[in-house]
Structure formats: C-alpha cells, structure tokens
Amino acid sequence: MKMLRYAIVALLALSAPLRAELPIQEVKSPGGLTAWLIEDHGIPFTALEIRFAGGTSLDPPDQRGVVNLMTALIEEGAGDLDAQGFAEARDDLAANFGFGAGIDSVSVSAQFLTENRDQAMALLRSALINPRFDAAAVERVRGQVLANIDSDAKDPGSIAARSFDRAAFGTHAYGSSGDGTAQSVAGLSRADIVAAHKGALSRDRIFVAAAGDITAEDLGKLLDDLLGDLPATGTPLPARADWGLKGGVTVIDFPSPNSLVRFGHIGIKRDDPEFFAAFILNEILGGGRFTARLMTEVRDKRGLTYGISSYLAPMDHAELMLGQFSSANDKVGEAIDIVASEWARMREEGVTAEELAATKTYLTGSYPLRFDGNGPIARILVGMQMEGLPIDYAQTRNAKIEAVTQADVLRVAQRLLQPDALHFTVVGQPEGVVSKP
Amino acid sequence: MLRRYVAPILLGAFMGLPAVADEVTTFTLENGLEAVVIEDHRAPVVTHMLWYRVGSADEEAGTSGIAHFLEHLMFKGTDMLAPGEFSATVEAQGGNDNAFTSWDFTAYFQRVAADRLELMMKMEANRMRGLILSEEDVRTERGVILEERNQRTDSDPGALFGEQRRAAQYMNHRYGVPIIGWRHEIEDLSREDALAFYQKYYAPNNAILIVAGDVDPEQVKALAETYYGPIAPTPGLTERLRPAEPPQLAERRLKMTDPRVAQPYVIRTYIAPERNPGDQAQAAALTYLAELLGGNGTTSVLAKALQFGEGAKAVYTSAFYDGTSLDLSNFGFAIVPVPGVSLQEAEDAMDGVIASFLEEGVDPAAFERLKRQLRADEIYARDDVDGLARRYGQALTSGLTVADVQDWATVLQAVTPEDVMNAARAVLDRNKAVTGWLMREEAGQ
Numbered sequence: 046m047k048m049l050r051y052a053i054v055a056l057l058a059l060s061a062p063l064r065a066e067l068p069i070q071e072v073k074s075p076g077g078l079t080a081w082l083i084e085d086h087g088i089p090f091t092a093l094e095i096r097f098a099g100g101t102s103l104d105p106p107d108q109r110g111v112v113n114l115m116t117a118l119i120e121e122g123a124g125d126l127d128a129q130g131f132a133e134a135r136d137d138l139a140a141n142f143g144f145g146a147g148i149d150s151v152s153v154s155a156q157f158l159t160e161n162r163d164q165a166m167a168l169l170r171s172a173l174i175n176p177r178f179d180a181a182a183v184e185r186v187r188g189q190v191l192a193n194i195d196s197d198a199k200d201p202g203s204i205a206a207r208s209f210d211r212a213a214f215g216t217h218a219y220g221s222s223g224d225g226t227a228q229s230v231a232g233l234s235r236a237d238i239v240a241a242h243k244g245a246l247s248r249d250r251i252f253v254a255a256a257g258d259i260t261a262e263d264l265g266k267l268l269d270d271l272l273g274d275l276p277a278t279g280t281p282l283p284a285r286a287d288w289g290l291k292g293g294v295t296v297i298d299f300p301s302p303n304s305l306v307r308f309g310h311i312g313i314k315r316d317d318p319e320f321f322a323a324f325i326l327n328e329i330l331g332g333g334r335f336t337a338r339l340m341t342e343v344r345d346k347r348g349l350t351y352g353i354s355s356y357l358a359p360m361d362h363a364e365l366m367l368g369q370f371s372s373a374n375d376k377v378g379e380a381i382d383i384v385a386s387e388w389a390r391m392r393e394e395g396v397t398a399e400e401l402a403a404t405k406t407y408l409t410g411s412y413p414l415r416f417d418g419n420g421p422i423a424r425i426l427v428g429m430q431m432e433g434l435p436i437d438y439a440q441t442r443n444a445k446i447e448a449v450t451q452a453d454v455l456r457v458a459q460r461l462l463q464p465d466a467l468h469f470t471v472v473g474q475p476e477g478v479v480s481k482p
Numbered sequence: 483m484l485r486r487y488v489a490p491i492l493l494g495a496f497m498g499l500p501a502v503a504d505e506v507t508t509f510t511l512e513n514g515l516e517a518v519v520i521e522d523h524r525a526p527v528v529t530h531m532l533w534y535r536v537g538s539a540d541e542e543a544g545t546s547g548i549a550h551f552l553e554h555l556m557f558k559g560t561d562m563l564a565p566g567e568f569s570a571t572v573e574a575q576g577g578n579d580n581a582f583t584s585w586d587f588t589a590y591f592q593r594v595a596a597d598r599l600e601l602m603m604k605m606e607a608n609r610m611r612g613l614i615l616s617e618e619d620v621r622t623e624r625g626v627i628l629e630e631r632n633q634r635t636d637s638d639p640g641a642l643f644g645e646q647r648r649a650a651q652y653m654n655h656r657y658g659v660p661i662i663g664w665r666h667e668i669e670d671l672s673r674e675d676a677l678a679f680y681q682k683y684y685a686p687n688n689a690i691l692i693v694a695g696d697v698d699p700e701q702v703k704a705l706a707e708t709y710y711g712p713i714a715p716t717p718g719l720t721e722r723l724r725p726a727e728p729p730q731l732a733e734r735r736l737k738m739t740d741p742r743v744a745q746p747y748v749i750r751t752y753i754a755p756e757r758n759p760g761d762q763a764q765a766a767a768l769t770y771l772a773e774l775l776g777g778n779g780t781t782s783v784l785a786k787a788l789q790f791g792e793g794a795k796a797v798y799t800s801a802f803y804d805g806t807s808l809d810l811s812n813f814g815f816a817i818v819p820v821p822g823v824s825l826q827e828a829e830d831a832m833d834g835v836i837a838s839f840l841e842e843g844v845d846p847a848a849f850e851r852l853k854r855q856l857r858a859d860e861i862y863a864r865d866d867v868d869g870l871a872r873r874y875g876q877a878l879t880s881g882l883t884v885a886d887v888q889d890w891a892t893v894l895q896a897v898t899p900e901d902v903m904n905a906a907r908a909v910l911d912r913n914k915a916v917t918g919w920l921m922r923e924e925a926g927q
Contacts, residue, residue, distance in 0.1 A: 090865075092865075128790075373632055
C-alpha cells in the first residue's frame with residue numbers, strides 16, 4: 046500500500062491554499078454610522094450583527110449584574126407591546142433576534158426576511174430604543190438570572206472560572222461574573238436598569254456588520270432608522286485590569302469523580318507585533334485539534350482526558366493565555382504535570398519546522414472555510430471591527446501567518462510562556478494534588 | 483444513475499416569497515452505497531460525510547458502548563494511514579474532521595476546501611475496510627472514552643438522571659441503554675469486540691455518502707465510483723429489526739437526589755411515534771404540539787400559564803419532540819419551579835395546564851404564527867449547508883428516504899389544529915410515560 050501513501054503526498058504538494066478575497070463594502074449611513082457589508086442575494090434574508098463596546102465591564106461596583114439583567118430585558122416588552130406581545134410580533138414576522146451581555150460588549154444579532162424587513166427592523170428598533178422594563182418582566186427575568194447564578198454555583202467549570210478570575214483581577218469587573226451575585230442582582234432597581242440601558246447602548250461605541258440580501262443603500266438607511274436615536278455617548282469604559290495571580294495550584298473541593306482544571310497566566314495583546322507568532326505557538330501547543338501537543342500527550346498517548354486545549358484571550362483591558370481539561374480524580378495530578386512540562390519544553394525548544402509548516406497550512410487553508418453563510422460572515426465582519434482590523438484584513442491575514450519563522454515562535458515562547466507563573470485551579474477531589482503556595 | 487431533485491420549498495403562499503430550491507442529487511453504486519449530493523456554490527467549501535446505518539441500539543447485549551468506541555478507534559491507523567495520520571492530513575489541508583455516534587447511526591465527516599474532496603474520499607473509503615488496531619491503541623482509547631463518560635455523564639447529575647429515565651422508558655428496546663455505554667461494560671470492551679462490530683457493519687451496502695457544498699454531482703459520482711466503488715459489500719446484512727417495546731400498562735416514576743443539583747426539576751417523557759417513510763403526518767402534528775405547548779419561553783401554552791404573573795410557578799418550562807428516529811421516539815415536558823414551589827406542586831400545575839389544553843384546544847393565532855415560522859425556517863436553514871447535510875444523514879439512517887426529507891416541509895404545512903389535538907390525545911397518557919424528579923440532596927438527609 047506504499048503507493049497510495051505517495052499519492053497523498055503528491056496531492057498535498059499540488060494544492061495551493063485558498064485566498065480569501067471578500068467583497069466587503071464599507072457602508073456610511075447618511076447620519077454618519079458605519080457598517081461592513083457582504084451582499085449575497087441568493088437567499089432572501091439578511092443577517093445583522095451589532096456590538097456595543099463595554100458590556101458587563103460597565104457595571105457600577107455596587108450594581109454587579111445590571112448590564113446583564115438589562116440586556117436580558119431588551120426583548121421583554123417595548124413601545125406599546127408587553128413581553129408576550131413583542132414575542133408574538135417577532136414570530137409573526139418570522140424574525141430571529143438575540144441579545145447577549147459579554148465582558149467587553151453587548152451583542153445584538155438579528156436575522157430577518159427580505160419580504161418584511163422594514164417591519165422587522167421597526168420592531169427591533171423599538172426594543173433597542175424604547176424597552177419598557179415593566180416591573181413584572183423585571184421580576185420574572187431577575188428570577189431566571191438568579192436561577193442561572195444558582196446553577197453556576199454547582200457547575201465545576203463556572204466554579205473554576207470564578208475562583209481563577211477573582212484571584213487574577215480582584216475588584217476589577219474582570220474579577221467576577223457579569224451575571225452578578227444573588228445579593229447584587231436582588232438589589233438592582235428599575236432605575237439602575239434604565240441607567241444601564243442609557244450607558245451601555247450608545248452611538249460612540251457601536252460596530253455593525255451585515256451579510257445577505259440587502260444593498261448598501263438600503264443598509265445605510267436601515268442603520269439610521271434603527272440606531273440613530275440612541276444616545277450619542279455612554280458610560281466611560283473601565284481602566285486596565287491589573288494581574289494579581291501567581292503561579293501555583295488552587296484546589297476547590299467538589300463532589301465528582303472528575304476534576305476540572307482551568308490553567309493559565311498573562312497573555313498577549315491582539316495588536317502586539319508578535320501576536321501571530323504567539324497565535325501559531327498556541328495552536329501547536331494547545332489548539333483543540335487532535336495533532337496539538339497537549340492533545341497528543343494527555344489524550345492520545347495516555348488516555349488521561351477526553352479533551353484539552355489552550356487559547357489566547359486578548360480582552361479589551363487585559364490579556365490571558367488560558368486552558369482547560371478534566372481528568373479522573375486519580376489521574377489529574379499526572380495530567381497537570383504533563384501540561385507543566387509541555388509548557389516548559391515549548392519555552393525551551395520552540396516548535397519544529399514540521400510543526401510550523403503543518404500549522405501554517407492548516408491556519409491558511411482553514412481561514413477561507415469560515416466564510417460560509419450569511420450568519421457566519423456577519424459575525425466575522427463585526428468581530429474584525431471590534432478587534433480594530435482594517436477592512437482588507439482578510440486579504441493580508443494569511444501572508445502574516447506565512448511570515449512567521451521558527452525563531453519568531455521561539456522568541457515569543459520565551460516571552461509568553463512562564464512555567465513558574467502558570468496557575469492551575471482544580472475543582473474536584475483530586476488525589477495527591479494540593480493547593481500551593 | 484443520477485437523480486436530481488429540485489424541490490421547491492413551497493413558499494409561494496407566504497408573504498410573496500420566491501420559491502427557493504434545495505438542489506439535491508442522489509445515486510447508488512453497484513455495491514449498494516447510497517449517495518446524496520447537496521449543492522451550495524456560495525463558498526468554495528465541501529463537507530464530506532459518511533453515515534453508517536448502525537448505532538448503539540444495534541449493539542449486542544453486554545457490549546454497550548461498542549459503536550461509540552469503534553467510532554473513536556476509526557481515527558487510529560489503517561493499511562494506508564498511520565495512527566493519527568487521518569486527522570493530521572485533514573488538518574494539513576486546512577480542514578476539520580470528526581465523528582459522532584447516536585442510537586441509530588455512526589457518522590464521520592470532514593470539512594475542507596472543495597478541491598480537496600478527492601483526498602477525503604480516498605481516505606474515508608480506505609478506512610471503511612482497512613482499519614488496523616493494536617492492543618495498545620485499544621487500551622489508551624478505552625481510557626479516553628471512560629474519561630469522556632466521566633466528564634459528560636458521571637460529572638453531571640442531569641445526564642445520569644437522563645440515563646435512568648431512558649432505561650425506565652424503554653424496557654426492551656436498546657434505546658434504553660446509553661450511547662456511550664454503561665461504565666462496567668465499557669471497561670470490558672475489547673479489540674475483538676470492536677473488530678467484529680466493524681467487520682459486520684462497516685460496508686458500502688450499509689453506508690450513505692453525503693457530499694454538500696461547492697461540488698458538481700457528476701464529479702462526485704465519478705470520485706465515488708473510483709474510491710468507494712471497488713469495495714465489496716457485506717453479504718447477508720439484514721433489515722434492522724430491534725426488539726420491540728411491549729405495551730406500557732403502568733405509569734413509571736423515578737426520583738433521584740444528588741448534592742450537585744442546583745435546580746430541581748420535573749421531567750416527563752411519553753412514548754411517541756416517529757416519522758416513517760411515506761407516513762410523517764402524526765410526527766408533524768407532534769412537532770407542532772411540542773412547539774405550541776413549550777417551544778417558546780414567552781408565548782407557549784406552558785410559559786404563559788406558569789411563568790407569568792404574581793403566582794408564577796415556574797422559572798422555566800419546555801416541551802420537546804424529535805421525530806427523526808428509526809424506532810419509537812418520545813415526547814417530553816420539563817418544568818423548573820420557582821423557589822418555594824415543590825416538585826409536586828410544579829408537576830400538578832403542569833398537568834393542570836395540559837388538561838386545560840386538551841379541553842380548550844389550539845389557539846388559532848398561535849397555530850398560524852407557528853406555521854409561518856416553520857415555513858421561514860426553511861429559508862434560514864439554507865444558510866447552513868452542513869445542517870442540511872446532517873438533516874439528510876439523520877433521516878436516511880432513521881429509515882426515511884430523500885423524498886421524505888423533501889416532503890417534510892409540505893407535510894408540516896398540511897397539519898391542521900385537529901391533527902394536533904388528535905396527536906395530543908393519542909400521546910399524552912401518563913400510563914405511557916416516565917415521570918422523573920431530580921432533587922437536591924438537602925443537608926441532614
């Protein structure tokens with residue numbers, strides 16, 4: 046069967062990576078709002094993505110959870126419609142709306158049919174501009190948020206994240222859950238929610254992308270109608286979050302046959318000149334794919350976990366390099382040791398030429414595959430704007446990947462990977478693993 | 483022979499929308515391999531999927547988990563590929579690959595640039611018959627699936643409770659056994675078990691090829707003939723007749739407590755009919771029933787009655803049904819009470835709402851709204867060609883045909899409020915249900 050094998054190699058060599066040449070238009074509305082658009086008239090609907098920078102990081106310290114509760118209430122009654130009336134109107138139009146509160150932004154996602162676009166956008170506008178925050182809706186949704194907080198308190202992944210974030214960022218908003226605590230959420234008033242709405246959804250922090258069955262001209266008009274009446278400015282963004290977590294292990298007792306482990310230390314900024322080298326470094330070390338080093342060592346060779354990965358998390362006010370896995374209580378100690386030793390090995394040796402070449406082929410080859418539908422395209426375009434990338438980024442991104450050398454990766458490995466600073470937060474009943482220092 | 487379906491998804495009557503076409507071509511190779519090609523030329527991407535008509539419900543007693551274990555082992559080596567080389571090759575092409583196992587199917591897929599389809603097909607065809615397993619591969623991978631069970635099931639009281647509920651629901655059918663397997667049986671799964679299962683079921687006459695994306699059906703057929711065509715079928719594969727359920731004569735009830743439970747809840751599932759070839763009307767009516775009763779957190783019958791107002795009993799309610807199943811499916815309700823309301827009160831309130839619904843019938847406005855939404859869903863679904871591919875794969879491994887998949891939107895549009903009420907009366911019988919309470923373990927108990 047040797048011949049077949051050679052045939053595969055030949056095919057590999059012949060296929061050049063695809064290039065992502067995307068016809069992204071920058072649309073300026075008459076009123077001065079900007080959006081990125083890819084027109085595709087093949088399916089009669091539009092996907093629209095809106096982001097407001099800030100998100101739950103705008104919560105006043107004594108009102109933790111208010112942006113989250115406000116966001117959950119946007120769809121619970123607006124204008125002359127109560128919560129049920131609003132849902133019926135939305136469903137009558139067969140439109141889909143989604144609202145989310147993240148640590149750095151509030152997101153609004155909408156998909157609507159071409160046929161009734163104006164009505165769908167009028168309904169969405171009323172939710173964004175004139176939400177009612179009826180007392181009954183506030184109490185009902187507050188109950189749902191409290192139920193989520195209860196569930197998180199029994200969820201190993203949430204327990205680990207809370208502990209890790211608190212130790213890392215202290216009293217900064219990044220140090221606690223954007224959902225708030227049972228106590229802080231119970232204390233939120235309607236006035237707090239109204240103020241959060243005014244402060245979090247404003248025109249000075251807005252990013253918009255659309256994809257699908259809409260022209261640039263129609264999108265421009267839509268932007269002004271939909272967003273033009275939002276306040277011009279909102280709550281100032283928070284300061285940078287200082288990092289306070291030292292290397293070591295924190296064990297949190299939790300009754301389970303498994304221990305969940307969250308690990309990490311300081312990461313790297315998205316606009317750092319060495320970001321691409323760091324990105325490739327992480328992909329080889331802990332990318333979620335089967336060929337990454339952590340997956341190979343912890344899962345494939347030893348069967349210690351079902352899955353393990355690491356990732357770079359450049360946020361607006363801090364940067365992290367994080368990872369997560371879970372292992373049986375009697376095996377988790379061995380798995381932690383392997384993560385630590387792979388961290389150190391990568392710092393010392395960097396990556397091999399083969400690893401670098403294979404990872405470049407993967408990253409450059411997979412990039413164009415992401416743009417496969419109106420929904421995914423709109424999400425990518427709004428994400429690019431949030432990251433401050435230029436509109437032609439998709440054309441230059443693969444060249445930046447290709448330019449990274451083994452020496453670049455080694456240099457960034459020695460800067461980024463700090464085995465002594467790596468902290469492991471372990472939730473479970475691990476055998477032979479104790480908190481230190 | 484290529485058969486091309488351009489099924490208009492009947493949108494004409496709805497708000498003047500143009501009919502959108504679902505471009506699907508089918509063919510069957512001489513060795514029995516069936517193929518479905520779904521064209522979407524918007525992006526230069528293809529998803530290549532191979533679905534086997536075998537899942538955990540086809541396992542022999544005592545070897546639970548073998549279908550899923552074999553799925554993992556298929557990423558080890560073959561007579562052409564070293565262990566791990568399959569995925570490494572896909573990734574080197576910029577692609578992603580994975581696999582999944584259910585009660586009725588096992589499926590493998592790769593998502594790559596459209597011009598890499600041939601390589602994917604060559605490798606997938608090779609692994610249909612060329613798998614090579616070492617004892618060491620089997621030992622470490624058994625560790626991985628035990629970890630998977632730890633992580634997904636044993637660490638999650640809701641998942642453990644779900645296993646208990648299904649075991650009570652299906653007394654005789656293998657749907658009552660978890661896909662991943664019972665832990666004590668996983669621990670004993672051997673290399674021989676995996677190979678026997680592989681040799682019996684992994685064959686062209688037991689497989690469905692689905693290729694979706696920027697491809698030409700003629701070209702896909704030529705490639706399929708080249709790579710899958712030479713593989714000999716397994717002789718004597720018989721129809722999938724699993725042990726049938728005896729009539730359920732008594733209500734079944736379960737209670738489970740676990741200290742890790744944050745939100746106690748009541749869940750009830752009734753045995754319910756599934757979609758059958760040429761006979762999907764009752765499943766369509768049950769699809770409406772689930773949506774109307776509990777498919778929407780704001781406007782469904784359960785949400786309106788139990789989640790709103792001063793005396794709201796529930797923080798969450800839902801109704802659910804999936805008709806795509808080879809054998810008997812189930813229809814369910816769940817309710818999470820607000821703090822201070824007991825599970826008994828919550829269950830009684832839920833039963834009260836169901837009883838009123840059976841008396842009062844369907845709200846015509848809600849029915850029409852849902853009907854329009856189901857029609858529009860067909861438009862939104864076309865944005866996700868991977869989702870369409872899964873829709874066909876799941877249906878074809880559940881005993882349905884391509885025509886059934888294409889008729890489904892029409893069958894849904896033909897449902898009447900009377901059909902919904904008839905289906906409700908036929909299915910919502912507590913003597914054909916399992917009711918479970920998942921409770922928090924209180925201190926001192």
